[in-house]
Amino acid sequence: MDIDAFAAVHSSQWNRLAQLSGRRRLDGAEADELVRLYQTVATHLSTVRSAAPDPAVVTRLSDLLVRARTKIAGSHEPAWRGVVRFAVVTAPAALYRIRWWAHGVTAAALLVAVVTGANVANDPEALRAMGPPSVQEQYVNEAFADYYDPGVGFAGRVWTNNFWIAWWCVAGGITGIVPLYMLWQNFVSVGATGGMMAAHGELDTFLTLIAPHGLLELTAIFVAGAAGLRFFWSWIDPGPLRRSTSVAREGRALITVAIALVVVLGVSGLIEGFVTGSSMFWWLKIVIGAIALAAFWAYVYALGGRAVRDGETGDLSADEAGAYAVTAG
Incomplete structure (x- = not known):
């Protein structure tokens, strides 16, 4: 297909669509014309992409x-519809992909913690x-347990600290270096404390x-580290895409993961603030934590797996993301 001839033939329709899209108000006839032109130009775009993908x-x-x-x-979907779609499609798809x-x-972080411990x-x-014997005794016998002080304030501090690490x-x-450094630093510290x-x-x-x-x-910290490393890898190995396109797509999916982790860390903060330091039986506390973890992975595998099979990636839709440069091969 001769792309210059194609553009010359249809440019009047494209210009008219641009004109109507830029107007503040449209009457009934103009609104109908806008819809018709939108459908026509969408067909033109499909034709160009398949026959002569000129960037x-x-x-x-x-x-x-x-x-x-x-x-x-309108500028966006109704707010609640967008929130529901994010929660049941976009976020689990992004988490499932990584x-x-x-x-x-x-596995790597737990190995580091166990070996260090x-x-x-x-x-x-x-x-x-780890410090003088007196400091160790005070930490082991008092400070470690006293740290878990039930309450909203403590839950908020915990959420802030964990969000900072994930961020x-x-x-x-x-x-590629920052996620590895943060994971290494934190899990050496956890392992050393346990040891x-x-x-x-x-x-x-x-x-x-x-x-x-x-x-x-x-788990939320592990997922944050994994998302960061996957983002880095999209730059190292973009596959068939341009490196800029690969990084942009993975970057948008990374933001989706980050938003989801805000919620996950909020839940873990509530558990730490109201369950860990409470007077519940120790086994009941662990059961609550295990249920929360199982619910997270069920969410990822059930909803995320279905969304990915339906073609979702955690990225924005094609219309929302905008155009990308086409490459041959």
Whole structure:
């Protein structure tokens, strides 16, 4: 197909659609004409993409259709419909796509924590590095348990701290180094604390206090790290896409994951604020934490798996994302 001839033949329709899309008010006839032209130009875009994917024409028509669609349908969907779609389609799809990255990060981070903990528990030199004996005793016997102070204020502080860690994993994802550093730093710290508790005969206290909220909280950190690393990998290995397109798509999906994790960390903060330090039986606390974790992964695998099979990626729709440069091959 001769793209220049095609553009010359249809440019009057494209210009008319642009004109109508830019008007503040339309009468009935003009509104009907806008809809007809929108459908016609959408067909033109499909033809160009399949027969002669010229980047300039694709970009022009895509932008034109986005403006026309906004004029026809309004700037956005009804708020609650958008929220529901995000919760049951977009977010789980984005989480499902990085599930294997999350599982890999989980295994690696837990290995780091266990090896660090075993080293601190069994190596006198490593244990001494945790502080003087009196400081260790005070932390093990008082400070660790006293930290979990039930209440809204404590839950808010916990959420803020965990969100900060997750934010660094996400925001620094493109570097590849920041997520690894944050994960390493935090899980060496967790492992060292557990090792010190074990060396003083309080490993059971450590596990029963960290497990109720930690099952979901640490999973959220693992997912944040996985999302950041997946974002970095979209730059390293863009596949058949242009590197800029790959990074843009993964970046938008990354934002979806980040928003979802705000909610997940909020739930884990509530568990830490009202369950971990409460007077409930220790086994009941762990059951609550396990149920929260199971609910999260059921959400990811059930809703996310279905959404991905339906073609969702966690990215914006084609109209919302706008045009992209077409590449051959």
